[in-house]
Amino acid sequence: MKQTFHPRCLAVLVLVFSISSFAASSQTYLSESALAEILERGAPILGFDDGCSKSVPTCDWMAKIPDNTKLVHMNLPGTHDTATWNYTQETQDALLGYTGVIPEAKFFQCQEHSIFQMLNGGIRVFDLRFAWNPGNQTIGFYHAQALLAPTTRVEDVFFGLYSWLDKHPTETLLVSLNHESGTGTPNNPELQEHLYNIFNSELAKRYWLQTNGTLGTLQESRGKIILLQRFNYDMLPPAMSARIGIHLEPGQWTDNGANITLIYNQAKIQIAYIEDYYEIGLPQGSGAALNIKWKLNATFAHLQDAATLHPDQLYISFASSEHNDDVPPEYPRIMALGNGTDVPGVNQQLLPWLRERKGQKFGIIMLDFFDSVPGLVEAVIGM
């Protein structure tokens, strides 16, 4: 039997085709618009992604690292108090209605470039401190009592990371989350449940590495985020027991410790060695030079350990610090970058130290003002 194709059938086919292509493009349009709206709400913490040219070596630096490299063997640059990058006095003044009068912004600000700039600049570890935003409905970001962005939600910032990873599928991110106290908002079961639900969503399964209690190889985690859980789920019912990432139990994280030993997996003896000596305890009037010297002493000692002891364990060294109570005060910028021409900061002095030891293992190094001393991120990575 001869098949004839009736023109009316063709017309119907064309119509069906154009409806479905209209549907596809309208779906793309919808999802692009929704993402744009989320990124807009996230901008006070994320900033804007100006893109990254292939000629900038920090954009996709992990692409050159072999797949079978263990994460605990890598040198990973991070930012301490990541979300404070736009907390200038102008921002604090705009938020006084929420916070009331609190110490000046310079005591809280630890970064000056956005999360997207960090990502494109090679930063792969992020230190985010959460609590309920004012109103106790959405989870946002703080540094102590300094509220950083009252309408930005933790989900918005995660979407920003997902959208960046989609464009940079060779890269791996580590996100440390801890609950910030002193914010005036409650730490309650609803807060923990909200986070638990985020990490147990279908979306999270796509973008967060699902292993519990171990850090694997780069290959398993490319295009994904690893949770460094610096908070507890102690108010959740036992049925909510799923866990991802590694648990850096806050009770084991000695405050201001220069050499913390934190076991995050007892069965497999997985240990994090952490230097988080941030509050320099010198007498008042000691001055910037001596405070910076003490901080560097602790940081160098820990980095030396990272290079020489326990090759298969995780090392985290914070190069960030302050002595806000000194007179005059050494706030984070002074500790990191010095107090002018006469005293160089931690970052300036860390740079040559790392360069002289290129090729050694240092683990994670958390920086304040990560890009204010050119070449520091590259020196951490060992480029």
Ligand SMILES: *[C@@H]1O[C@H](CO)[C@@H](O)[C@H](O)[C@H]1NC(C)=O
């Ligand atoms: C950064 O802070 C300034 C001053 O508060 C504000 O005008 C600007 O919109 C903020 N930037 C972003 C990306 O939110």
Ligand SMILES: *[C@@H]1O[C@H](CO)[C@@H](O)[C@H](O)[C@H]1NC(C)=O
């Ligand atoms: C949020 O929680 C705080 C502390 O528990 C409480 O004082 C405040 O009234 C709550 N705000 C709202 C809008 O429920």
Ligand SMILES: *[C@@H]1O[C@H](CO)[C@@H](O)[C@H](O)[C@H]1NC(C)=O
């Ligand atoms: C996750 O790993 C930890 C050890 O790090 C273990 O104690 C816990 O039982 C694990 N949880 C689940 C749900 O597998």
Ligand SMILES: *[C@@H]1O[C@H](CO)[C@@H](O)[C@H](O)[C@H]1NC(C)=O
């Ligand atoms: C910087 O610190 C040094 C030593 O701590 C001090 O002598 C000097 O006056 C300080 N300079 C400024 C500009 O604060």
Ligand SMILES: *[C@@H]1O[C@H](CO)[C@@H](O)[C@H](O)[C@H]1NC(C)=O
């Ligand atoms: C220098 O660091 C070492 C090792 O952490 C420590 O024992 C010593 O007390 C530190 N000294 C100063 C002056 O901070």
Ligand SMILES: *[C@@H]1O[C@H](CO)[C@@H](O)[C@H](O)[C@H]1NC(C)=O
């Ligand atoms: C840090 O602690 C470890 C384990 O207890 C020890 O081997 C190491 O010598 C200590 N490092 C410093 C700098 O004190």
